[in-house]
Amino acid sequence: MQKSFSLDLLKVGEKAVISKLNAAELPSKLLEIGLLPGCTVEVKHKAPFNGPIGLHILNSNILIAIRKSEATYILVEK
Template sequence: MQKSFSLDGMNVGETATIRQLNALELPSKFFEMGLLPGTVIEVKHKAPFNGPIGIHIHSSNVLVAIRKSEATHILVER
């Protein structure tokens, strides 16, 4: 069984499935955008100097940018 790790640990081009979100640390807009457990995502861009991370949400075909500090609260699994 694969171990979960935070989204900010992924590299550009990697695909993973969301396993858990820390709902107390994330705004509700994340759930409205489709970032839910079981959703497949792909990292499309990582800005330098701890900048935003661009992720593609496969189920809704949407590209969103989230803060690195928010990405640490999203656990994914390859």
């Protein structure tokens, strides 16, 4: 069994499966577009100085950017 860690720790180009979200801390818009447990995501871009993280949600073929502070509430497994 792999250990879960927060999404912000992934490097550019890495893929992972979302295992758990803290929905109370995330905007509902992220859930509505398909950022849900069981989805596979790939980190496409990481802005410097704790800027936004560009994600490709592979299940729905959507590219989004989220704040690093929001990414800490999303747990993933490789």
